[in-house]
Amino acid sequence: MMIAVERDDNETTTTTTRRRRGRREYALGAVPRSGGGLHDDDRMLLGRVYRDASSVFEFGLGESTLIASHVGVPRYSGVDSDPAWVKTAREMSSREDNSSHFRFAFADIGPTRAWGKPIDGADPKIPFSYQSAPLYGEVMPFDVYYVDGRYRVACLCASMLHAMDRGGDCSAEYDVVLEVGDIVNRSSLLAIFRKKTTSTEDDIVRIWEEHGAGRDVGRRETGMMNVVDSGR
Numbered sequence: 374m375m376i377a378v379e380r381d382d383n384e385t386t387t388t389t390t391r392r393r394r395g396r397r398e399y400a401l402g403a404v405p406r407s408g409g410g411l412h413d414d415d416r417m418l419l420g421r422v423y424r425d426a427s428s429v430f431e432f433g434l435g436e437s438t439l440i441a442s443h444v445g446v447p448r449y450s451g452v453d454s455d456p457a458w459v460k461t462a463r464e465m466s467s468r469e470d471n472s473s474h475f476r477f478a479f480a481d482i483g484p485t486r487a488w489g490k491p492i493d494g495a496d497p498k499i500p501f502s503y504q505s506a507p508l509y510g511e512v513m514p515f516d517v518y519y520v521d522g523r524y525r526v527a528c529l530c531a532s533m534l535h536a537m538d539r540g541g542d543c544s545a546e547y548d549v550v551l552e553v554g555d556i557v558n559r560s561s562l563l564a565i566f567r568k569k570t571t572s573t574e575d576d577i578v579r580i581w582e583e584h585g586a587g588r589d590v591g592r593r594e595t596g597m598m599n600v601v602d603s604g605r
């Protein structure tokens with residue numbers, strides 16, 4: 374899901390010019406398909422979003438990471454709960470000549486099964502090493518926060534809070550997010566959200582607290598990928 378904060382016209386023009394320097398377009402087939410579930414319209418939408426973003430943070434690594442590498446995102450950080458995926462993403466993205474600055478992190482959320490999904494009964498403190506700890510060291514906000522891993526509602530809220538502090542189909546699992554954001558664009562599995570102008574930090578914190586202590590929403594439960602765009 375994507376959340377965007379509007380910028381004034383002059384700033385948008387200047388930022389867009391800066392973002393496009395040394396970048397390249399994404400086309401279908403430009404990077405290997407991971408089998409993670411993206412449809413072609415998802416790939417094209419994500420390629421356009423990443424092409425125009427100067428910074429990206431990803432919760433969950435995979436084909437989206439390769440797209441970010443291909444289009445040359447200038448600032449990138451990502452986290453995953455599967456160490457094998459961290460290793461694979463690092464190796465595959467390093468084949469591009471413009472991704473040596475990419476930063477990857479492994480979040481130990483305890484024992485996991487397929488797709489990095491935590492096993493029930495894990496220590497409730499562990500999820501925060503995935504949901505928020507990777508953002509603690511990021512002083513500046515990101516243009517785009519891609520949420521396609523574990524604890525999606527919590528990570529979406531953490532992304533909004535990070536962007537604010539530092540300057541699908543929405544199924545029943547995601548209905549709560551509509552309290553603080555509106556859908557402004559979508560493809561088969563991606564939804565672009567814009568934060569409501571009336572949403573406060575307290576509103577977002579409340580949702581995060583309700584969903585952040587261990588409630589895991591993942592791809593196999595909802596069929597949705599999620600992106601958060603700060604609109605910077």
